Amino acid sequence: MRDEPQLIRDASTGDRAAFDELVRLKRERVVRTAYQVTGDLDDAMDVAQGVFIKLWQGLDRYDTRRRFDTWLYRVTVNAAIDFVRGRGPKGTIQPLPEDPTDLLAESGPGIEDRLDHGALQQAFSRLAATLAPKQRAAFVLREIEGLDTAEVARVMGVAESTVRNHLFQARKTLRAGLERDYPGLVPKTSRTRKSES
Amino acid sequence: MSDHLSRHRIEDYDSLSAERRADVLEHVRDCAGCRTAWLAEDDSRLFALLAHAPIPEHKLDQLSARIDAAIDRVEPRIRTRRLGYAAASVAASLLLAAVLGAVLWNHETPAPMLTHLDEIVVQPALEEEIAGIKLVASPDDEAQVLDLKLGETQVLMIFDESIEL
Numbered sequence: 393m394r395d396e397p398q399l400i401r402d403a404s405t406g407d408r409a410a411f412d413e414l415v416r417l418k419r420e421r422v423v424r425t426a427y428q429v430t431g432d433l434d435d436a437m438d439v440a441q442g443v444f445i446k447l448w449q450g451l452d453r454y455d456t457r458r459r460f461d462t463w464l465y466r467v468t469v470n471a472a473i474d475f476v477r478g479r480g481p482k483g484t485i486q487p488l489p490e491d492p493t494d495l496l497a498e499s500g501p502g503i504e505d506r507l508d509h510g511a512l513q514q515a516f517s518r519l520a521a522t523l524a525p526k527q528r529a530a531f532v533l534r535e536i537e538g539l540d541t542a543e544v545a546r547v548m549g550v551a552e553s554t555v556r557n558h559l560f561q562a563r564k565t566l567r568a569g570l571e572r573d574y575p576g577l578v579p580k581t582s583r584t585r586k587s588e589s
Numbered sequence: 590m591s592d593h594l595s596r597h598r599i600e601d602y603d604s605l606s607a608e609r610r611a612d613v614l615e616h617v618r619d620c621a622g623c624r625t626a627w628l629a630e631d632d633s634r635l636f637a638l639l640a641h642a643p644i645p646e647h648k649l650d651q652l653s654a655r656i657d658a659a660i661d662r663v664e665p666r667i668r669t670r671r672l673g674y675a676a677a678s679v680a681a682s683l684l685l686a687a688v689l690g691a692v693l694w695n696h697e698t699p700a701p702m703l704t705h706l707d708e709i710v711v712q713p714a715l716e717e718e719i720a721g722i723k724l725v726a727s728p729d730d731e732a733q734v735l736d737l738k739l740g741e742t743q744v745l746m747i748f749d750e751s752i753e754l
Contacts, residue, residue, distance in 0.1 A: 408660070412653070419652055423644050433644075437652055444656045445663065509642040516636045535637045538614070540607045566633040578632050579625045 400460060404451040411451075415444055421461075421537075422468050428532040429472035429525070431517035435479070439471050446471075465533065465547040473525040515577055519569035523562050526550075530558035531566070594623045600630060614640060 394402065394410065396417065402410035422443055427436035446467060454463060520528050526548065533544045534555070541559075545552045570578060598605065598613055605613065614637055617624040628634055 411660075412657070415653055415656055419649050420644050423649065423652065424642075427644070428639065433648065437648065437655070440652055441655050441659060444652075445659050448656075448660055449663065509639065512636070512639060513642060516639060531636075535634070536640050538607050538611055538637075538640060543607075563631060563633040566636065567631065570632045570635070578628055578635055579621070 396460070397456075400451070400454070400456070403448075404454065411448060414447075418464060419444075422464065425465065425468050425532060425537060426472045426475075428516070428520070428536055429469060429529050430475055430479075431521055435475060436472075439468070439475050443468050443471050462543065462546050465537070465539075466549070469529045469533065469547060473529055476525045476528075512577075515570070515574050516566075519566050519573070520562075522569070523565055524558075527558045527562040527565075530555050531562040534559055593620065594627070599623065599627050602627065602630065602634070614638070 394413070396414075399410045399414045399417070403414050419440065422440045423433075423436050426439040426443070427433055430436050430439060443464075447464070454460070520531070523531070529548060530544055533539045533547060534541060539547070541552050541555050544555045548555065594613060594616055598609070602610060602613055613627070617627050618638065618641065
């Protein structure tokens with residue numbers, strides 16, 4: 393069993409088995425990131441395919457002193473942003489769901505199985521489509537992928553203050569969209585407390 | 590972890606480290622009370638729960654198959670490119686060996702051209718030596734002579750800007 397650095401070294405010399413293993417290790421992360429930035433799973437598959445082909449062709453030029461995941465996130469986010477920009481306004485307007493309900497009011501073990509990720513995803517894809525691609529990418533990396541602000545800045549090649557600004561704008565837009573279009577999605581007590589403060 | 594999150598963790602969620610935010614996220618997935626308090630700080634946190642949204646396994650397998658097929662298509666090009674580099678390296682080595690061979694051969698049996706160069710180089714009054722590099726006068730302009738001694742073999746390289754190739 394080869395560890396990740398060994399897989400990277402072997403894959404960079406043209407070892408297909410090592411590269412396949414590397415793809416298996418990283419594919420979900422790449423697809424999920426591309427999905428959240430493009431808002432469409434099929435588009436994310438196209439982006440991910442391009443990312444891994446680029447990886448195969450350029451792995452011998454990868455600087456091993458840098459964190460591999462940071463490099464991979466960077467390639468993925470750039471490819472996804474390029475894809476969104478190339479696509480233009482197509483697909484940015486999606487219909488509202490007929491009956492957005494409070495998906496998160498339940499509690500207890502196994503709640504994860506009952507969470508309607510589909511509805512949550514639909515709401516995010518629809519609302520995030522109104523964000524600038526870089527705001528969206530910053531939000532996805534920080535809030536969904538769980539990276540630190542400094543790491544997001546490295547991935548996006550910008551200053552931390554720029555990332556914070558992107559996040560501020562993204563949260564503001566998403567909050568407004570949730571209140572306007574998905575009033576049932578957030579537990580009512582949350583909204584009540586928020587409006588009281 | 591205690592039954593519920595501390596007020597501090599909920600209020601300062603955004604400034605926590607990545608690991609601590611992951612812990613909070615793990616907790617609020619299953620605890621409605623903490624989740625409500627956590628969302629009260631910022632509704633947009635709701636979308637952080639997408640971190641746990643699974644990508645269907647069959648889609649990921651499709652992706653692997655597509656990547657395999659795509660690499661099979663691009664690999665011959667990569668191989669050709671790498672072979673090209675290798676061929677260029679071999680050609681450069683052969684050329685260097687040929688040049689050195691010719692120089693050494695000429696050194697043992699002076700050819701008319703070398704005689705001509707000797708005439709240019711051997712002008713003691715015009716020589717100026719700088720750390721093994723001699724500046725000499727050529728018929729039209731200044732030339733540099735690099736005198737290398739490899740064991741018993743002497744290699745003389747002359748750089749003359751006035752010579753047009």
